[in-house]
Amino acid sequence: MNLTKVALHSLGCKVNAYETEAMAKMFEEHGYEIVPFREGADIYIINTCTVTNIADRKSRQMLHKAKKMNQDALVVAVGCYAQAFCDTLEKDEAIDIIVGNDRKKDIVAIVEQRVNDVIDINDTGVRHEFEELKIDGMEEKTRTYIKIQDGCNQFCTYCIIPYARGRVRSRELQNILSEVDRLIEKGYQEIVLTGIHLSSYGIDFRNEKGQGEQVRSVSLIDVIKQIGGKKEIKRIRLGSLEPRIITREFLEELKRVEAFCPHFHLSLQSGCDATLKRMNRRYTAEEYKEGCRLIREYFKEAAITTDVIVGFPGETQEEFEECKKLLMEVNFAKMHIFKYSKREGTKAAVMAHQVEDSVKAARSSQLLQLDEKLRRNYMEKFLNRRINVLFEERIEIKGETFFVGHTREYLKVAVKTEENLANRIIQVETRELLNNEIILAIF
Ligand code: SF4
Structure with a gap:
């Protein structure tokens, strides 16, 4: 078989987008032609997402769409949905190969083995090292993402990610810096550091100490400082952070990095302690507020943005009001509002007192209105300067x-x-x- 045209499609988060770009680069390096999805390809790589039931559905739809585009094409399901729902996909005739997270770096070899009928790979093994993927930049030509961490150890009760992506694995600092150098050569001035749970960067280094070895201590701030030392990089942004990383020490160090952009995406999810507890989020509303207060002490006009889930199982009207009150107090620059959606295989999916869709919709629309108002207020502060x-x-x-x-x-x-x-x-x-x-x- 001579299959030369590859089309890739990414669903879900920035990490997936980064990994899709890296896979495209690997195919290109092996002499394949990357073509747009609609053009018709011999090989379709769908980097799937499983963050919600809707993401699952979209992932399946894209896989089927690929097969429809070309019945003879090889359709490859990669990523989180493929990892978490391997059994379902195995039964799906539209899909030829399933590749788990951590095997993406072998994607070309896996596809070629299949093409040459050497083995039939349905490989979804969760491995325990960081998967080294590299890119030459994203399609956007000024800002690019670098994935420095994968996996999550938090097990929030609504989230399937720790099952789909495994435990925290961090990328070696030297390796990150080499990628930054390559991106500088391409002319990029802005770097966004991404990961599934960025705040956990480096915790796996500390856990892997062998006998007689020194504990390695590298954390997110070290990565930021090292990149900040490269004069060609004018802007460093961070992906989503967990509130507990915000300490005086962390902010003091950040303040010294000239390229650091004062935009903090601090994932909140709920502003009510009881809801946070059911979500297994490991901070209180008060701790969250204190984090925001500290940020503003160091970066007066920082953009603080967040994610909020409405209608989590058991969320009463009082709990929702408590959450809303906190949102107003913090005065976010932007909020992403999500209606809770059941994720099969998670603890929250089987919790009692699931919230009616109509209640979720009403709460969501209230918060969307609030978001619009807060967003405008924040933007107006920057006028006439x-x-x-x-x-x-x-x-x-x-x-x-x-x-x-x-x-x-x-x-x-x-x-x-x-x-x-x-x-x-x-x-x-x-x-x-x-x-x-x-x-x-x-x-
Ligand atoms: S922190 Fe919670 S929501 Fe985020 S990836 Fe980990 S388990 Fe999922």
Whole structure:
């Protein structure tokens, strides 16, 4: 068989997007042509997600869509859904190969073995080292992601991730820095550090001490400091953080890293202690608030963003109100609101007092309204001032051409111009809100 065209599709989080990019690069290096999904390919790689039941469904839909595009194509299911629901996929005739997380780095060999009919691999083994994947940058040409950690040891009761991705594995610091150097050569100025549970970076190094060996102590702040030492990197962003990482010591160190962007995505999920407890989140609402207060002590105008789940099993109206009160107190720059959705195989899925869909929808819509208001308030604070923007791409709004980019707080700013500003950091003057997402500025 001569299968040369590969199409890849990523579902779910930034980590998946990063890994899909890395797999594309590996295929390219082996002489394959990467083609858009719609063009028709010989091999389809679907990097699946299982964070919600909807993600499961979308993953299955994409796998079937791939087979429909070309009945003779090899359809490969990779990633979290493939890992967690291997048994279901094995019975699905649309899928030719199932590859678990941790085997993505062998994806080309696995596919080639199958093509040559050497073995029939349904390999979903969870392994215990960090899977070294590398990329040359994402499609966006100014900002790129680096995956520095995989897996999670937290076992929140609603989440399937620890089962799908296994325990915490961190990437060696040297390896991360080599990737940063490669990305610098490509001209990237902004790096986003991602992981499944970023705050756990390095805990596995501490656990792996052998007899007579010294405990290795490398944590997230060391990664940030080392990358911050590279003068070509003008911006470092962090993916989602767990509230407990926010300490005075951590913030003091961050403050010294000039490239660090004051945007903290601190996953909250609920602002009520009783709900947090049922979720097995390991902080209290008070501890969370204290984290936010500390952040603002060090970074006065930091963007603090978060995720909130409404309608978690047992969430009473009082619990919801308590949560809402905290959201208003913290005054978030952006909130991502999710309606709780049952995840088969998790503790929460079998908890008593599941919340009616209509109640979830009403609570979600209240919080979406609140989000809109808080988002606008935050954006308005940045009007009528000179601010640095790293420009990314040209867009059209109502027939007019703008160039858009982001501030260090991750606010989107647009300037009306025909000029190509891509990958340039320019100071502009902010004027008004174009809409709830974009601030209009002039030079
Ligand atoms: S911290 Fe909780 S929600 Fe996040 S990946 Fe781990 S188990 Fe899932």
